[in-house]
Amino acid sequence: MEGAVLGVTALAMALADGMSDDNVGVLGALFTQLGDTLTSISVIRALEAGKKPAANPPSATPSATAASPAPSANDESTTAESPTTPPASKPDAPYS
Numbered sequence: 001m002e003g004a005v006l007g008v009t010a011l012a013m014a015l016a017d018g019m020s021d022d023n024v025g026v027l028g029a030l031f032t033q034l035g036d037t038l039t040s041i042s043v044i045r046a047l048e049a050g051k052k053p054a055a056n057p058p059s060a061t062p063s064a065t066a067a068s069p070a071p072s073a074n075d076e077s078t079t080a081e082s083p084t085t086p087p088a089s090k091p092d093a094p095y096s
Contacts, residue, residue, distance in 0.1 A: 015027065
């Protein structure tokens with residue numbers, strides 16, 4: 001099993017080499033969707049065959065890859081301000 005993990009890690013590093021952070025995030029999301037869809041197909045086939053599907057399929061556990069990709073350093077949609085702090089440019093703004 002350890003060899004498979006190392007192989008997948010090496011493959012991911014090779015795929016990500018030279019790609020932007022945004023493209024790596026999109027590719028990760030696509031592979032997550034692929035894995036979830038394959039798990040769904042497996043469960044549906046087991047149910048149709050009258051078998052009990054696995055109690056804990058891989059997609060049933062939360063993973064970091066299922067989350068939105070982290071914003072890149074040049075992403076303008078992120079700020080250093082906390083959600084309870086009013087924006088610096090509007091000191092009179094109500095707290096959100």
